[in-house]
Amino acid sequence: LVRLRARLSRSQNALGKGLLTLLSREHLDEDTWEEVEDTLLTADVGVQPTQELVERLRERVKVLGTRTPQELRALLRDELLTLVGTDFDRTVRTEPDGRKPGIVMVVGVNGTGKTTTTGKLARVLVADGNSVVLGAADTFRAAAADQLQTWGERVGAHTVRGPEGGDPASVAFDAVKEGKEIGADVVLIDTAGRLHTKTGLMDELGKVKRVVEKHAPLDEVLLVLDATTGQNGLVQARVFAEVVDITGIVLTKLDGTAKGGIVVAVQRELGVPVKLVGLGEGADDLAPFEPEAFVDALIG
Numbered sequence: 001l002v003r004l005r006a007r008l009s010r011s012q013n014a015l016g017k018g019l020l021t022l023l024s025r026e027h028l029d030e031d032t033w034e035e036v037e038d039t040l041l042t043a044d045v046g047v048q049p050t051q052e053l054v055e056r057l058r059e060r061v062k063v064l065g066t067r068t069p070q071e072l073r074a075l076l077r078d079e080l081l082t083l084v085g086t087d088f089d090r091t092v093r094t095e096p097d098g099r100k101p102g103i104v105m106v107v108g109v110n111g112t113g114k115t116t117t118t119g120k121l122a123r124v125l126v127a128d129g130n131s132v133v134l135g136a137a138d139t140f141r142a143a144a145a146d147q148l149q150t151w152g153e154r155v156g157a158h159t160v161r162g163p164e165g166g167d168p169a170s171v172a173f174d175a176v177k178e179g180k181e182i183g184a185d186v187v188l189i190d191t192a193g194r195l196h197t198k199t200g201l202m203d204e205l206g207k208v209k210r211v212v213e214k215h216a217p218l219d220e221v222l223l224v225l226d227a228t229t230g231q232n233g234l235v236q237a238r239v240f241a242e243v244v245d246i247t248g249i250v251l252t253k254l255d256g257t258a259k260g261g262i263v264v265a266v267q268r269e270l271g272v273p274v275k276l277v278g279l280g281e282g283a284d285d286l287a288p289f290e291p292e293a294f295v296d297a298l299i300g
């Protein structure tokens with residue numbers, strides 16, 4: 001928890017600090033509230049959540065009357081927590097009851113950090129004592145399978161791969177089959193994210209999903225989004241949600257942006273929680289998403 005906060009604070013606390021400074025002004029006039037709104041919009045919180053938050057803040061600040069810095073901080077923390085959501089179940093479902101292996105599919109547009117996230121997740125799972133099989137179903141990007149296999153070798157997970165340009169669904173199938181045969185705990189399937197056309201994506205990803213589900217239930221479908229792409233990420237989220245049932249979001253590259261508000265926007269968009277965040281390129285740079293630590297980092 002401390003780690004997430006420490007790691008986020010450098011780039012993130014622009015948002016919360018800015019808000020706190022604005023709310024601390026002696027006179028909260030219309031201009032100030034507009035600045036609050038702009039601050040939230042700039043951080044990619046999204047229009048509707050921003051309006052709701054500003055409305056609640058106005059109401060509560062009014063009720064408060066005189067404002068001590070501590071009171072303002074507590075109030076802002078409370079409202080940001082509500083916005084980020086404390087009721088979601090954010091556990092990555094890798095241990096289905098009495099059934100092995102748990103199957104996790106990782107989807108997203110190329111370049112968002114899909115393969116890296118799959119590797120980091122494998123590392124966490126192996127460190128927790130799970131045996132993991134990696135399925136390199138991104139057969140379109142030439143280096144993707146190599147990259148995944150390198151991760152596999154680093155963390156101690158076997159990688160199932162197919163010929164370059166081969167059928168992603170058959171690689172996914174082989175990975176699940178192998179996972180069952182060797183009694184693995186978890187199979188992680190990395191997929192291709194060519195967002196050339198929606199039908200193309202549907203064909204590819206839909207087939208992977210169908211083939212996997214013929215043999216075992218999919219326990220988790222993680223959508224990887226690059227936090228630095230802002231509203232573009234929301235467009236991607238919408239398209240993927242039409243093709244597969246997303247069960248969790250991974251926001252990568254949160255280390256390189258102050259636009260943490262995307263957490264709020266994307267959860268609203270999909271009705272699905274952010275479960276993990278990427279905080280760098282290294283093997284240890286994947287963290288569970290913890291609303292409290294996140295909000296504390298925002299406020300600084």
Ligand code: GDP
Nearest residue numbers: 110111112113114115116252253278279280281
């Ligand atoms: P894919 O095409 O979606 O599989 O993307 P990759 O996993 O190959 O990642 C694309 C680039 O983003 C690589 O250079 C990764 O090292 C980098 N990357 C992935 N996750 C993060 C992250 O959380 N933070 C930062 N700073 N870079 C990341």
